Amino acid sequence: MTKTQTAEPLVAPDVLERVLAKGRSTGAEFSEIYIEDKRSTSAGLDDGKVEQVTSGRDRGAGIRVVSGETTGFAHTSDLSERGLLAAAQAAALAAKQGDGGVHKVQLGDVLRHSVNTVKLSPDAVEKSRKVELLKRVDAAARAVNASIVQVSAGYGDSRKRILIANSNGVFSADEQVRTLLRVSVVATGDGGMQTGYDSLGHTIGFEMFDENDVEELAIRAAKQAVTKLSARPAPSGAMPVVIKRGSGGVLFHEACGHGLEADLVGKSASVYRGKMGELVASPLVTLVDDGTMTAEWGAIGVDDEGHPSQRNTLIKDGVLTDYMWDYLRARKEGRAQSGNGRRQSYQHLPMVRMTNTFVLNGKEDPDDIVRATKQGVYIAKLGGGQVDTASGDFVFGMTEAYLIENGEITEPLRESNLIGNGPEVLKDIDLLGNDFAMGNPGTCGKDGQGVPVGDGQPTLRVRSLTIGGTAA
Amino acid sequence: MSVGVPELQKLADSVVEQAKPGEQIEAYVSRGGETSVRVYEGELEHFVSAQSEGVGIRIIKDGRTGFAYAGTLEPSAITEVLAEARDNIQFGTVDQWAGLAEPDGVAQIPQKFWDEELANYPTDKKIEITKELEKLTLAADARVRAEQSNYEDGWAETAVSTTTGIRESGRGNSCYVSVATLADDGDEAQTGFGFSVGDSPKEFDLKKAAREAADRATRLLGATKPASKSVTIVLDPYVTSQFVSILSSALNGENLAKGRSLFADRLNEQVADPRFTLVDDPTNPLAYTATDIDGEGLAARRNILIENGVLKKFVHSSYSARRMNTKSTGNATRGGFSGGPGVGCLAMQVQPGGKTQAELIATIDDGVLIQDVAGMHSGVNTISGDFSTGASGIIIKNGTLEAPIREFTIASTLQKMLLNIIDLGNDIDWLPMRAVGLSLVITDVMMSGS
Numbered sequence: 012m013t014k015t016q017t018a019e020p021l022v023a024p025d026v027l028e029r030v031l032a033k034g035r036s037t038g039a040e041f042s043e044i045y046i047e048d049k050r051s052t053s054a055g056l057d058d059g060k061v062e063q064v065t066s067g068r069d070r071g072a073g074i075r076v077v078s079g080e081t082t083g084f085a086h087t088s089d090l091s092e093r094g095l096l097a098a099a100q101a102a103a104l105a106a107k108q109g110d111g112g113v114h115k116v117q118l119g120d121v122l123r124h125s126v127n128t129v130k131l132s133p134d135a136v137e138k139s140r141k142v143e144l145l146k147r148v149d150a151a152a153r154a155v156n157a158s159i160v161q162v163s164a165g166y167g168d169s170r171k172r173i174l175i176a177n178s179n180g181v182f183s184a185d186e187q188v189r190t191l192l193r194v195s196v197v198a199t200g201d202g203g204m205q206t207g208y209d210s211l212g213h214t215i216g217f218e219m220f221d222e223n224d225v226e227e228l229a230i231r232a233a234k235q236a237v238t239k240l241s242a243r244p245a246p247s248g249a250m251p252v253v254i255k256r257g258s259g260g261v262l263f264h265e266a267c268g269h270g271l272e273a274d275l276v277g278k279s280a281s282v283y284r285g286k287m288g289e290l291v292a293s294p295l296v297t298l299v300d301d302g303t304m305t306a307e308w309g310a311i312g313v314d315d316e317g318h319p320s321q322r323n324t325l326i327k328d329g330v331l332t333d334y335m336w337d338y339l340r341a342r343k344e345g346r347a348q349s350g351n352g353r354r355q356s357y358q359h360l361p362m363v364r365m366t367n368t369f370v371l372n373g374k375e376d377p378d379d380i381v382r383a384t385k386q387g388v389y390i391a392k393l394g395g396g397q398v399d400t401a402s403g404d405f406v407f408g409m410t411e412a413y414l415i416e417n418g419e420i421t422e423p424l425r426e427s428n429l430i431g432n433g434p435e436v437l438k439d440i441d442l443l444g445n446d447f448a449m450g451n452p453g454t455c456g457k458d459g460q461g462v463p464v465g466d467g468q469p470t471l472r473v474r475s476l477t478i479g480g481t482a483a
Numbered sequence: 484m485s486v487g488v489p490e491l492q493k494l495a496d497s498v499v500e501q502a503k504p505g506e507q508i509e510a511y512v513s514r515g516g517e518t519s520v521r522v523y524e525g526e527l528e529h530f531v532s533a534q535s536e537g538v539g540i541r542i543i544k545d546g547r548t549g550f551a552y553a554g555t556l557e558p559s560a561i562t563e564v565l566a567e568a569r570d571n572i573q574f575g576t577v578d579q580w581a582g583l584a585e586p587d588g589v590a591q592i593p594q595k596f597w598d599e600e601l602a603n604y605p606t607d608k609k610i611e612i613t614k615e616l617e618k619l620t621l622a623a624d625a626r627v628r629a630e631q632s633n634y635e636d637g638w639a640e641t642a643v644s645t646t647t648g649i650r651e652s653g654r655g656n657s658c659y660v661s662v663a664t665l666a667d668d669g670d671e672a673q674t675g676f677g678f679s680v681g682d683s684p685k686e687f688d689l690k691k692a693a694r695e696a697a698d699r700a701t702r703l704l705g706a707t708k709p710a711s712k713s714v715t716i717v718l719d720p721y722v723t724s725q726f727v728s729i730l731s732s733a734l735n736g737e738n739l740a741k742g743r744s745l746f747a748d749r750l751n752e753q754v755a756d757p758r759f760t761l762v763d764d765p766t767n768p769l770a771y772t773a774t775d776i777d778g779e780g781l782a783a784r785r786n787i788l789i790e791n792g793v794l795k796k797f798v799h800s801s802y803s804a805r806r807m808n809t810k811s812t813g814n815a816t817r818g819g820f821s822g823g824p825g826v827g828c829l830a831m832q833v834q835p836g837g838k839t840q841a842e843l844i845a846t847i848d849d850g851v852l853i854q855d856v857a858g859m860h861s862g863v864n865t866i867s868g869d870f871s872t873g874a875s876g877i878i879i880k881n882g883t884l885e886a887p888i889r890e891f892t893i894a895s896t897l898q899k900m901l902l903n904i905i906d907l908g909n910d911i912d913w914l915p916m917r918a919v920g921l922s923l924v925i926t927d928v929m930m931s932g933s
Contacts, residue, residue, distance in 0.1 A: 054574065056576075058740075058741045059576075060575075060576035060578050061574060061576040062548065062575065062576070062578070063548045063549070063550050063571070063823060064575065065552070065571065065822070066550075066564075066567040066568070066571060067551065067552050068552070068553040068554065068555075068560065068564075069554040070554060071554065071555075079526075080523075080526050080527075080528065081527045081528065081529070081530070082528065082529040083529070083530050083532075084530070084531040084533070085533055086533045086534075087533075087534065088535060088536060088555045089555075101532050102532075105530035105531070138574050139574060142574045161743060197742065197743060197866055203745070203867060204742075204743075204745065204866050204867055205867050206864060206866050206867060239867075245871070247711045247892075247894065247929050248932070248933070249932075278665075279672070280630050280665055280672075280674070282672065358535060360529060360531065394861040395858075395860050395861040396858065396861055397857045397858050397860070397861065397873070399674055399857070401665050401673060401674045402671070402672060402673050404857075404873070404875075404889060405873075406861065406862065406873035406892070407861055408858060408861030408862045408871075425867070426862065426864050426867065426869045426871070427862055427869065427871035427894055428858045428861060428871040428872055428873055428892050428894075430858075430873045430890055431890070477708075477890070477891065477931055477932060477933070479873070479891075479893075479894050479931045480871065480894055480931065481871075482929075483711070483929075
């Protein structure tokens with residue numbers, strides 16, 4: 012789909028006004044329309060072959076109507092006035108309070124709040140250039156070592172235009188471009204097979220590949236697999252853990268990020284409920300969620316409720332300073348939204364979500380952190396994670412890790428999960444480096460919806476975490 | 484399929500008819516709807532009513548494949564999708580095995596996927612059921628709160644047509660209720676969930692769902708972190724189902740062809756304890772994921788994968804079968820109109836043993852009943868076989884259940900765990916997942932805690 016799109020609104024403002032009025036026709040106090048038009052391209056290479064190039068188009072509108080504590084929602088792929096009015100009617104009936112009445116909604120100018128700059132729109136780039144990247148990745152990974160037996164690489168880009176309007180007069184638009192490259196490698200040796208993985212993703216266009224070396228990405232993934240061929244089983248039990256910069260943001264995403272989402276706090280489903288103003292982490296920790304962080308995977312101009320993205324400090328010097336908010340939860344508390352109302356697509360209701368979540372720099376030299384650790388584990392790459400926000404227990408996988416012996420990084424370890432309790436781990440952070448970096452692009456899942464998020468941190472040490480290995 | 488959808492089939496046919504010389508075309512069209520009800524503190528929190536539709540078109544020419552999709556069935560969009568898929572062909576690498584499935588003469592086993600009562604079920608009753616579930620849950624235990632109580636139903640109609648002569652269409656609907664719970668004890672909170680599925684709402688067992696949700700949340704109150712040691716574990720049916728599901732990747736014929744299966748070169752060898760027999764059988768109507776056709780439109784069928792511990796078969800789509808010089812086992816998978824087919828097990832079933840869970844526990848001197856796991860996606864590598872997950876459960880001492888434990892991991896390798904199965908339960912539970920649940924006893928697993 013290489014046609015260039017025009018900049019006209021997805022649906023005319025007067026149509027939106029009539030749809031929003033229809034949404035309130037059963038007595039609801041709030042109606043909202045979210046319109047999305049997304050074009051995407053993906054290409055996959057596996058086993059040395061470009062298997063398939065895929066073009067996708069997703070377009071539709073979701074209409075939300077709120078009456079008291081009840082939300083009605085309907086979505087449609089029919090963007091004609093007739094289709095939108097029918098969806099508004101369905102949403103209004105779903106939230107019906109019986110009151111009826113005629114409502115008038117007036118919209119002003121569209122708000123545009125741009126945080127990202129796209130130099131080379133993916134639409135303007137030949138698909139052959141996208142496919143070429145995959146072939147370079149394949150060649151670079153295989154050249155690392157004869158033990159590399161399989162390479163799979165994926166390219167994806169998307170360009171999503173959104174328009175949000177509501178009966179309170181919010182009228183916002185954004186264009187969100189994302190470009191992603193990922194590589195998985197299998198190496199084989201005497202002890203069986205091992206895998207390596209790396210990815211690169213930003214909210215910019217194809218210029219991402221002028222600024223980043225795809226061969227380097229491939230080589231990193233390949234070396235990770237090769238290194239693990241000689242890995243020994245990970246230890247079991249609790250011990251000090253040093254996490255390399257830019258690879259452990261998922262720790263905070265799971266250990267406290269989800270627990271600071273106001274919808275979970277509001278239902279007392281978070282271990283951080285009622286802790287505002289209290290010391291919830293080591294005084295070394297300042298945690299920020301920042302949707303404006305240019306080019307990072309969770310960067311957005313406006314959130315999916317039309318609120319401009321912003322930078323929010325959640326924990327300052329270990330003290331809990333704020334939760335993250337969407338429209339409904341902020342309305343209930345009579346406070347401002349924080350730009351964290353997000354949804355997977357027009358087919359989904361918005362809820363409180365993170366954007367780019369990270370811990371600010373500390374003072375330590377990262378090498379000193381390792382040297383100060385007599386015995387422990389050094390994690391160079393973390394995988395995904397999962398948290399139970401009510402108890403605070405969370406797990407995350409380590410995909411590249413090494414033993415620390417007498418202050419030095421020594422032997423590679425096989426993969427395993429780590430387990431900890433959020434509040435305890437946050438307090439156990441005893442060394443924080445001065446080498447901040449953002450990590451790999453991530454997809455955060457909650458209540459069946461996935462949204463792109465970023466995370467980051469400097470090199471740090473947790474005094475005690477449980478490593479889920481098999482070695483005694 | 485048992486009930487055809489002529490209108491969608493015609494739409495798929497109309498795409499396929501536009502094939503140019505030398506082109507193979509597959510058109511997959513679908514549409515569906517869903518209702519979602521959520522109740523909180525006796526009030527309707529949200530009501531979602533939604534419809535969606537879409538088309539995915541795959542074209543293969545001279546060994547190259549192109550694909551495109553759109554989330555609409557508008558005629559102009561379908562024309563655009565066809566053109567995009569055709570344009571994408573040129574970027575693919577020539578693959579001698581590329582191609583669509585061809586009818587193989589295997590007959591479909593008819594099953595019932597459509598329930599007329601569900602299709603006509605009134606909205607206010609759906610809300611009523613959801614409120615009732617919340618009420619029952621709160622009544623089950625005074626320490627329990629309900630975070631959310633849900634009713635969900637959905638219907639879908641799909642049709643697939645190909646230039647190779649596949650023409651299949653059908654429709655189905657389903658519904659379930661679920662409840663998420665919290666149990667408080669001072670500063671501590673633990674979570675639980677319960678659910679019930681049925682062809683129609685009249686089959687729901689709300690009491691059981693409420694009971695389970697309350698039990699799951701309260702049983703971990705006061706749980707401690709155990710010390711690290713090697714133990715025998717009993718996997719609850721719900722955990723076994725997740726454990727068995729991850730074996731699908733290693734039994735996947737495409738992974739085998741591409742050197743990503745830990746079972747490579749192990750056909751007809753002992754890969755599991757002789758007590759372990761694993762079948763993939765989507766023709767069994769009791770299975771939640773039962774189906775009459777696979778993702779390419781071939782008849783679904785019963786395949787024995789591991790028999791008495793011996794690896795007997797990998798599952799294949801038509802593509803992986805061509806690569807491995809064998810026939811499709813009817814195991815193409817499909818995630819909807821936005822992607823082409825993959826390969827995987829469809830409805831995995833472990834042959835049950837002879838004991839109840841209580842009888843299994845009675846045989847164990849020193850072990851742990853694993854009631855929940857976390858991080859199956861982050862700590863299990865199906866290529867290397869490394870297995871490590873977070874867990875919670877109850878200590879078993881001298882054949883009886885003792886104190887609850889949490890915040891620990893269990894670890895081994897998939898290869899070793901299959902060989903270390905020492906007993907199986909007879910407590911089959913047809914969970915709403917890809918694999919059946921039953922109690923499974925595995926020895927010599929590392930428990931890591933304090």
